[in-house]
Amino acid sequence: MSSTILRRAVGAARTASCARTFSSSPAARKDIVQELYLKEIKAYKAPPAVKDAHVGVVKSYTMPPVPKAPALPADLASELSAYDASEPSAVEKKAAPSADAHAELADGGAEAFLELLEADVPPEGHH
Template sequence: MSSTILRQAFNATRAASRSCAFSTSTVARRDLVQDIYIKELKGYKAPVAAKDAHVGAVKQYSLPPVPKAPVLPADLASELAAYDASEPTVVAQAAPAAAAGAEQVGTGADTFLTFLEADLPKHDEHHH
């Protein structure tokens, strides 16, 4: 079996070599455009940049000011005691009362769902 595979591989390579034969007798043709391009590239000299060319395009770097350490109040205990003694605001209690009143007006979710489940009002045929 291996001799059959080797024979088939040999025949396939021989057939491929016949169809893809390379010819070494052709003369290489010179590309004039490529030759001119390469000649110009070799002859190019980059312009020398001036020493002050960056002026106006680059900002001068300056260090930011050093931050100052926070200062603790001298009488921290009395300030904490004043904070603890202060009364909380009553605004938080007024908000639920306003929300309860808004639901009674008809803006709540249950009111909306009830409206959707209700039957549509019947119109007279004469108006249309």
């Protein structure tokens, strides 16, 4: 009994290796995801277009008013002389010096610092 099974298996293997069968139809494999995707695309209904959907969302544009050209005063010379004669604001003159300003003046002030910056650096001796 085992020999008959063996003979049949060998015979089946010979016929399978000798004869190649070609199918003219492609493999019947279907992609489930693709089928679902296509089904949903075909079933999709676009919402109806609403007329005047932009109303209330889009603001209308209006051009800004055209600026006027500056006009020179009638008596320009007197205004310039009045500006030249005016003194700086009184607030700047009467401002009390702060404690930092006193410490800066005691150490030599800004003038001493600027002189230090402008002074030449002495060359170092060669080793």
